[in-house]
Amino acid sequence: MSQDIYVVIEHLRGQVADISYTMLAGARELSPAAGGKVVAVLLGHNAKDLAKDFAADQVLYLDHAALAEFTSDAYQLALADLIGKDQPRAILFGNTSIGADVASVLSMRLGLPLVNSCRSFTSNAKFISQICGGKIMAEGELPSPTALVTMVPGGYSPDQGRSVDSPPIAESAVPALEALRVTLSKYIEPESADVDISKEPLLIAVGRGIQNQDNIELADALAQAIGGVVCASRPVIDQGWLSTSRLVGKSGKQVKPKVYFAMGISGAPEHVEAITQSGTIIAVNTDPKAPIFDIAKYGVQMDLFELVEVLTGQLKAKV
Ligand SMILES: Cc1cc2nc3c(=O)[nH]c(=O)nc-3n(C[C@H](O)[C@H](O)[C@H](O)COP(=O)(O)OP(=O)(O)OC[C@H]3O[C@@H](n4cnc5c(N)ncnc54)[C@H](O)[C@@H]3O)c2cc1C
Structure with a gap:
């Protein structure tokens, strides 16, 4: 002992x-x-x-x-x-x-x-x-x-x-490791053409609050205007609105961007544990009690749809 x-x-x-x-x-x-x-x-x-x-x-x-x-x-x-x-x-x-x-x-x-x-x-x-x-x-x-x-x-x-x-x-001595019941047959790589969100400095993250697949375009437009990449919480990935390589969280990737912009994400522990190393977290949520506000440096309590189009428009106008 x-x-x-x-x-x-x-x-x-x-x-x-x-x-x-x-x-x-x-x-x-x-x-x-x-x-x-x-x-x-x-x-x-x-x-x-x-x-x-x-x-x-x-x-x-x-x-x-x-x-x-x-x-x-x-x-x-x-x-x-x-x-x-x-x-x-x-x-x-x-x-x-x-x-x-x-x-x-x-x-x-x-x-x-x-x-x-x-x-x-x-x-x-x-x-x-x-x-x-x-x-x-x-x-x-x-x-x-x-x-x-x-x-x-x-x-x-x-x-x-x-x-x-x-x-x-x-x-250190290793015991006999024969007759193992499980062995690795192969790795399945993520889609090769996709970005590695764990290395991106600016992430626009969307959650269930984005409502449907068509609205992902809004996040894409904001990401393009600001030079970022879109990622998501699990409900968005489970719906197939974005590929699994964009999943942030326990079952996805740990991220550490300079800025993590969370839109319509409640801040469940399985999501939050993967974003704590972000430089600045900015959250937009209609619910003032959403846990994401506990870890966000800046929080906006409002409808993301009201904010995103205006923000994207202003960023585009500045370029
Ligand atoms: C074993 C296990 C592993 C998991 N792994 C992961 C993981 O890797 N990643 C992950 O994300 N989750 C994971 N989950 C799921 C996790 O528990 C949550 O269910 C999930 O993170 C919730 O996603 P969400 O915040 O997008 O959705 P919700 O919790 O439904 O939150 C949606 C938020 O959007 C807000 N909202 C709605 N409409 C608007 C609007 N118009 N404008 C602004 N805000 C709005 C709401 O107020 C709400 O706060 C895992 C769960 C388990 C049990």
């Missing part, structure tokens, strides 16, 4: 996900009170180089051909073995489709408590979690002796989890 805080690094196709750095930052806050080290746990195959900028005291690297790509089966087996042997104080996972999948199964398999949707830690080792879909922040003691935790973005910036110094790396 140790007081170390383990962080399970998420990576896909050679890219470490931002949530991994956010978790390392959280682990750095938690570790002094716990009295242990921050340990990045990297599972992969020929992937050691990914660890070079982790703000960790140590990296435990588990290398195996079956870990070359994420599969829940292989991760569960490898991590169950590691956690059983080391019994760290806490193991942090991203509250993502990958992390939530593995953490929930490990909780059941190992009989360990799971703290979900943790946003940050306090200096006396308490966790702060978003509950009731993000409407309530709950503070609590981290269950002893070993707790599994899934973390959402927002409490720390990914840069707080990066370091210019490479941490020491130790290889």
